[in-house]
Amino acid sequence: MRRIRMTAWVVGALAWLALVSADALATERPALPAKPPGSEQDPDAVAYYHFMLGYQHEVNNAAVEAEAEYLKALARDPNSVAIHLRLATLYHARGAHDKAQAHAEAALARDATNLQALQMLASVAVAEGRTERAIESYERIVALWPQEAQAYFSMGMLLSGLKRYDEAEQTIRRGIAVSQTTAPTGYLYLGHVLVEQKAWDRAVQAYRDALAVNPAYEPAYVGMAATLEAKGDTAQAITVLRKVLQEVNKGNREARQRLVRLLLTQKAYEPALALLREAVQESPDDVEAQLRIGLIYGEQKDYVKAVEQMRLVLALRPQELRVRDHLAYLYEEMKDFDKAIAEYRTIIQADERYSDAHLHLAYLLYRLKRNDEALPHLQKVIALNPKMTEAYLLLGLTLLQASRQEEAVAVFREGLQRNPDSADLHFNLGTAYDKMGRFGELVHEMEEAIRLDPKHADALNYLGYTYAERDMRLEDAVALIQRALAVKPQNGYYLDSLAWAYYKMGRFQEALEEMKQAVAVVPDDPVFLEHLGEIYLTQNLRGEAREAWLRSLELDPTNHKLVERFKAKGFGDPATEERVRKSQQRLSHKAL
Structure with a gap:
């Protein structure tokens, strides 16, 4: 049969x-x-x-x-x-x-x-x-x-x-x-059948019918809460779960876990913590509750408490590697990178096949620009999970950061052989081609990323800005960047791209409006400020242009091209400005 x-x-x-x-x-x-x-x-x-x-x-x-x-x-x-x-x-x-x-x-x-x-x-x-x-x-x-x-x-x-x-x-x-005697059970399963059909209201009624027969039937409360959550009525789901815990059985573990999760989605951290502390009081070795408490402290950015909590969990379960992984992340957030690295390495020593630890350690090392140390961990992740897109992405980015463009291209291509529909891999391959000056291949990869994901905002913006920077296909550039902004309206980098495209088209007033918005969102980007100065000059706002460029050079005193342009426009020598001079001194001390 x-x-x-x-x-x-x-x-x-x-x-x-x-x-x-x-x-x-x-x-x-x-x-x-x-x-x-x-x-x-x-x-x-x-x-x-x-x-x-x-x-x-x-x-x-x-x-x-x-x-x-x-x-x-x-x-x-x-x-x-x-x-x-x-x-x-x-x-x-x-x-x-x-x-x-x-x-x-x-x-x-x-x-x-x-x-x-x-x-x-x-x-x-x-x-x-x-x-x-x-x-x-x-x-x-x-x-x-x-x-x-x-x-x-x-x-x-x-x-x-x-x-x-x-x-x-x-x-x-x-x-x-x-x-x-089993009518409540029948109504419970009737509710499940109706949930499968997304008949939310009828399912809720089935659970109510179960409770009409047996008001203390806990599975019906939990089923009703899950249905209300699926329906989008989180507030009512929370009310139902609170009723179970307050009036029926305060020790219902499933109801408590669901309620904690829903409270966290509402960022109601204190009520969630109160429930978890009750769970720990009832069962001090409840590792899941202890772990959740630590995670909530982390969400609240109370990293000291979060670390203490994670160490408490590790005292109960020293072999819980996922807890140590959370602990390492907390150290990252505290910028105690040496302790974070030590925790990740402890995990790997305990289980060299724990791919998350390799990946997280590699990402931290990449952020610290310790590229040579990051590479073997990423290669290990790929060996363990040959289809993991994230590993190819991070390996390629690490190679790009190390100026090993050809190897990065090879890695992105290998990732695409495993995951041909990854828009992110196409996008990053395109950025690699851009660094190598291979314009045609850059455009092809960006277009492929957009074909696979029409709302890939980074690809839309990148291609649009590329066109604007080259003074080509400017109408297309504006259209692409506007599509990116439709996805992420407050992205300062996209606003900068749109302003620059308008500038290239001679639409200076629109360029100025967009550029001011971009600087309001990202006030400390030297490129934004350089662009703002250029646009001010089109409006003959020389004082504003000079100030924007000085702020740009304060952030990046190594921009020699801007220094020369500053002088050429009759703004004087920026090196005589105290804020620029201090910035140069800080840079020199940092180099030492």
Whole structure:
């Protein structure tokens, strides 16, 4: 029979339902039969002896010994339904589904209405992905046992996994109708089916119906909160989760974790911290809660507390490498780079295949311009994850920073062989070609990046500015840069590009307006200030132009071209200006 893949949530739901069906037999304490194995007229004492030994082994989780004893009992009495069912349960738990099915069928051959055997056949079919076969088994169950609500629920979930939603809903509602005690469970799974269809309001109502039957049914609160979150009603989701913790069960771990996460999305750090501290009070070794507290301190930029918290977590779990990775990042934020590097290296010594540590260390070394140290870590990341785009990007950028353009080009190309649809790789390959003066290839790569991602703002801006700088295709330049600004309206670099394109077109007033905005956003970029001075000159605003250029030279006194232009415009010698002279002195001391 054709096997059909189910969605992960359906499989999870069925696993939960199994707590009250055949799957539970794999984990529950096995029940003793009402009477010894053997026929009612002539019970077999030896079979019963081996059965009891098998039962004892099963209770003690000694599955191999239990199997051996059950087989001995079965050899003595091959017609015992109870023995076949215990063996089916053992085999199902071990994943030996063919054997589990054979024993369930043997039990049914001797008792055609045995509910436990029918549930086992359905459970085996689910485990093997034979969805239609499982549905047939549940149909047999409800035909023989029409009051068996769990069978309706299980069948409904399977139908939902096949996207047969109307049938799924009808089936689950039939189960609710016959249910005496499990109606809240039925409404819960009805809610899940409706969520799968994005029928948010109906799903919320299903969870409300569950709570109308059992106001303390915690899974319905959690399901309702998740649905409200998916619907976009975060505030109401938070209200529902608070109700669970305040009125139903303050120790509900899942509700607390969800509530903390939602509070963090709202940047409600103090209420989140209060919940996490409660969790730690209840369970001091709750590493996840301890870790979250540290992460919140980091978000609040209270790095000293964050570091203390991470060290506390490491005291509880010294082998938690991801915690050490967070600690290293905190040291980076504190600009204590030596400690950050030491932590990353400790991780790598513990597990040289921990690719995140290699990547994060390489990025820090790249920022510190320690390129030769960064390179082997990036090569290791690529060896571990040959398709990781970020590793190729950072390796290429590190090589560019080291003025090894040809090698950078080779790395970007290798990355594109692995990830041909990466707009970022095309963009960075284009910047490498720009540094090498290969204009045609620069344009091609930028156009390819834009083709793959029409909203790639950096590529749009870069190509537009490139055209403007070369006094070519100026209308296209403006259009490209405006597209970039549509994505990131307050990006100072894009505003500078647009101002420069207007300047090149002779649209000086528009250029001045855009350039002033750019400098307002990024006030300490010497190139922006140089451009601003040039644009002021077009308006004959010489005093403003001179001031803009002096500010530019204060930030970058090595711009000799601007120094000469400053003199040529009759503004004097900028080296006589005290602020420029001090800037030159600072640069000299730094070089020493």
